[in-house]
Amino acid sequence: MSVHDAAHPYRIYWITWVFLLVVTVAMLGAELFHMPRWFLVPFLLAFMMLKAIMIGGNFMHLRFEKSNLAFMVFAGIMVTTLILFLYIAPESQHVLDRTIR
Amino acid sequence: MTHDAAVMEAHWGGGAAPFGASWQKTMMWIFIVTDALLFSGLLCGYAFLRMASPAPWPGAQEGAFAIPFIALMTFILITSSATMGTAVGASRLGDRRATLRFLILTIIGGAAFLGCQAYEWTHVIREGQHLTNHAKGAPFLVNPWGPPQYGQSFFLLTGFHGSHVFSGLVILTVTAIRTALGKTPAQNVEMAGLYWHFVDLVWVFIFTLFYLL
Numbered sequence: 571m572s573v574h575d576a577a578h579p580y581r582i583y584w585i586t587w588v589f590l591l592v593v594t595v596a597m598l599g600a601e602l603f604h605m606p607r608w609f610l611v612p613f614l615l616a617f618m619m620l621k622a623i624m625i626g627g628n629f630m631h632l633r634f635e636k637s638n639l640a641f642m643v644f645a646g647i648m649v650t651t652l653i654l655f656l657y658i659a660p661e662s663q664h665v666l667d668r669t670i671r
Numbered sequence: 672m673t674h675d676a677a678v679m680e681a682h683w684g685g686g687a688a689p690f691g692a693s694w695q696k697t698m699m700w701i702f703i704v705t706d707a708l709l710f711s712g713l714l715c716g717y718a719f720l721r722m723a724s725p726a727p728w729p730g731a732q733e734g735a736f737a738i739p740f741i742a743l744m745t746f747i748l749i750t751s752s753a754t755m756g757t758a759v760g761a762s763r764l765g766d767r768r769a770t771l772r773f774l775i776l777t778i779i780g781g782a783a784f785l786g787c788q789a790y791e792w793t794h795v796i797r798e799g800q801h802l803t804n805h806a807k808g809a810p811f812l813v814n815p816w817g818p819p820q821y822g823q824s825f826f827l828l829t830g831f832h833g834s835h836v837f838s839g840l841v842i843l844t845v846t847a848i849r850t851a852l853g854k855t856p857a858q859n860v861e862m863a864g865l866y867w868h869f870v871d872l873v874w875v876f877i878f879t880l881f882y883l884l
Contacts, residue, residue, distance in 0.1 A: 579764060583756035590749045598742055601883050611884065618879040622872055629756050629868040636691035639700060646704050651711040658715050662722035669725045 586628040593617050593624075699862050703869050706835075710873050713828060714880060720820040729817045736791065741882050744787045745874065751780025752871040755843075755864045762860035767850060770860060774847040777867065781840045788833050795825065828877050832870070839863075839870050 597617050600610055627633040632640045690697050721728050758773035800822040846863045849855040 579760045580757045583753045583760065586756075587749060587753035591746065594742070594745055594749070597879065597883060598738065601738065614879050614883055618875060621875045625752065625868055625872045625875065629752050629871070630865055639690040639692060639697075642690070643700060643704055647707045647711060650708055651715065654711065654715045655718060658719045659722065662719045665719075665723040666725060669723070 582628055586624055589624060590621055593621055693858065695858060695862060696865075699865050703865065706869065707873070710831070710876070713831060714876060717824045717828060717881065720824055724818040724820055726818040729821060736795075736882060738882065740787070740791070741878065744784055744791075745878050747780050747784045747787065748871050748874050751777045751784070752868055754780060755867045759857075759861050759864040762850070762855075762857040765857070767853065771847060771850050774843060774850060774860070778840060778843050778847060781836055781843065781867075785833060785836055785840070788829060788836070792826075792829070795822075800825070824881065828881055832873055832877055835870050835873065839867050842866060 597614055600613055605613070626643070632643065688694070688697070690700075692700070754773045754776040758770050758777060761769035761773060842863050846855055846860060850860065
C-alpha cells in the first residue's frame with residue numbers, strides 16, 4: 571500500500587463505487603436506447619465481467635491476495651460454469667426441436 | 672529438514688497458510704466458491720429454460736419489471752458494498768466508531784434492497800404470476816408475459832439471491848452488535864464483508880442475465 575493510499579484508506583472503495591455506477595448506467599443506456607442485439611449481448615456480457623472483476627478485485631481484495639488464491643477462485647468458478655453451460659446448451663436445442671415437432 | 676517438514680512448508684503442501692491467508696479467510700473463500708457454483712448452476716438452468724422455450728422470451732422492456740426500479744435496487748446494493756468496504760477498512764485501522772457507523776449504513780442498504788425485492792415480488796404476483804396455482808392445479812403455469820419458465824426463473828433466481836441478502840443482514844447485524852460491544856476483531860468484519868460483497872457480485876450476474884438480456 572502506498573503512502574497516498576495509507577492517507578486515504580477508503581478511497582479505493584469509493585472509486586470502485588463510482589466506476590460501478592458509471593458502468594451500470596452505460597449498460598442501462600445500451601438497453602434503453604435499443605441497441606442492436608448483435609452489439610447489445612457482447613457489450614452487456616463484457617461489462618458484466620468488468621463489474622465482477624472490479625468487485626472481486628477491489629471490494630473483496632483479491633488483487634491484494636496471493637495469486638494462487640485468486641486463481642483458485644476465478645478458475646474454479648469460470649471453468650466449472652463453462653463446462654456446465656457447454657453441456658447444457660446443445661441439450662436445450664434438442665428439447666426445443668422436440669417441443670416444436 | 673525432513674521430507675515431511677519440507678512438504679509442510681511448501682505452498683501447496685498444506686502448510687499453515689497455503690494461500691497466504693488465515694484459515695478463516697481460506698475457509699470463507701472456499702465457502703464463497705461453493706456458493707458461487709450453486710448460483711452458476713441456477714443461471715445455467717435459467718439459460719437452458721430460456722434457450723429451450725418455444726415461446727419468445729420477454730425482453731427487458733416487455734416483461735413485468737420497471738427497469739428504472741431494478742436500476743435503483745442495483746444502486747442500493749452497490750452503495751451498500753462501498754459502505755461495507757469502508758467498514759472493513761475502518762476496522763483494520765482500529766476505528767470502532769467508523770466501523771459501526773458504516774456497518775449500520777450497510778445494514779440499512781441491505782434492508783432497503785430487501786424491501787424493494789418484497790415490493791417487486793408483490794407487484795409481480797398481483798399482476799398474475801404465481802408460485803403455485805391451486806385453482807388450476809398447475810404450479811408455475813400462470814404467466815401473463817410469455818412462457819411460464821420466465822416466472823419460474825424469476826422466483827428461483829431472485830428468491831435464492833434474496834435469501835442470501837437476508838442471511839447477510841443477519842451476519843451484519845450480529846457483527847455490528849459485537850462491534851458495538853468491542854468484541855469483534857477486524858478479521859471478523861472482513862469475513863462479513865467478503866460475504867456481503869459476494870451477494871453484490873451475484874446480483875451483477877442476475878441483473879445482466881435476467882433483467883437486461
